[in-house]
Amino acid sequence: MSHGVRELHEVRRASGWKQRLRRWLEPPVPFVRNPAEPTSTRDFPMGRWNLFVGGAGSETPGFVNVDLFLLPGVDVAADAHDLPFADGVFTRIECDAVLEHTKDPARVMRELERVLAPGGHLHVVTPFCHPYHEYPEDYCRFTIAALREMAGGMQVIASGWRTGPTATFLIVVLEYAKMLLPWRAWRVMAHGVLGWLLFPLRYLDLILLKRPESRRLGNHCYVWYRKP
Ligand SMILES: C[S@@+](CC[C@H](N)C(=O)[O-])C[C@H]1O[C@@H](n2cnc3c(N)ncnc32)[C@H](O)[C@@H]1O
Numbered sequence: 001m002s003h004g005v006r007e008l009h010e011v012r013r014a015s016g017w018k019q020r021l022r023r024w025l026e027p028p029v030p031f032v033r034n035p036a037e038p039t040s041t042r043d044f045p046m047g048r049w050n051l052f053v054g055g056a057g058s059e060t061p062g063f064v065n066v067d068l069f070l071l072p073g074v075d076v077a078a079d080a081h082d083l084p085f086a087d088g089v090f091t092r093i094e095c096d097a098v099l100e101h102t103k104d105p106a107r108v109m110r111e112l113e114r115v116l117a118p119g120g121h122l123h124v125v126t127p128f129c130h131p132y133h134e135y136p137e138d139y140c141r142f143t144i145a146a147l148r149e150m151a152g153g154m155q156v157i158a159s160g161w162r163t164g165p166t167a168t169f170l171i172v173v174l175e176y177a178k179m180l181l182p183w184r185a186w187r188v189m190a191h192g193v194l195g196w197l198l199f200p201l202r203y204l205d206l207i208l209l210k211r212p213e214s215r216r217l218g219n220h221c222y223v224w225y226r227k228p
Pocket residue numbers: 005053054055056058066067068069078079080081095096097098101102135136
């Protein structure tokens with residue numbers, strides 16, 4: 001399994017002309033982030049020690065980056081089910097698009113609560129309507145209600161949608177179109193052409209995310225927790 005994740009990161013970092021051309025032609029992402037999602041360090045301050053879960057291949061300044069794989073950017077290779085840290089050490093924890101890849105998300109949530117400092121904040125983001133993606137495996141999806149239920153002894157400070165129904169629609173259309181094509185070169189072409197043609201639709205989410213019905217087809221949701 002680790003092979004797939006390592007390969008993906010190698011392709012992303014490759015500097016050959018084919019990879020560079022592909023990155024240059026890559027269409028914009030098919031989603032916009034909900035501007036109502038709170039992220040400011042004034043509301044959720046950083047401390048001396050902060051934890052970023054699942055940041056392989058990313059720079060995470062100010063955070064200890066923990067991931068299953070010791071890839072570029074990772075400070076500590078560990079499984080989020082059993083974090084190698086003492087209780088209550090981290091002031092802020094980011095766990096973005098990781099819980100769906102864990103066998104026992106409830107146990108991971110208890111680990112994150114354990115290592116969070118009293119008064120500290122945990123930010124969890126998970127997919128709801130999103131295609132299957134192995135990273136290294138894909139086990140489940142979450143609603144906002146499910147994430148709120150997983151608070152344990154923490155308070156829920158804020159919750160909502162990060163990406164909305166149009167993101168879901170565009171991601172599914174791109175995946176579906178590629179599925180119909182037998183050759184990889186055609187799939188790459190379809191991803192590029194459709195991606196560039198359709199991406200402007202992503203801005204519809206700035207309207208739809210204001211409507212409660214958007215929860216029926218929401219793409220990713222978030223919850224901010226505080227440990228009392
Ligand atoms: C979809 S990626 C997250 C991407 C990143 N958070 C971002 O927003 O760009 C999932 C990451 O979680 C890591 N991961 C999966 N299961 C894990 C676990 N049990 N413990 C720690 N990291 C894990 C994977 O190796 C991968 O790097």
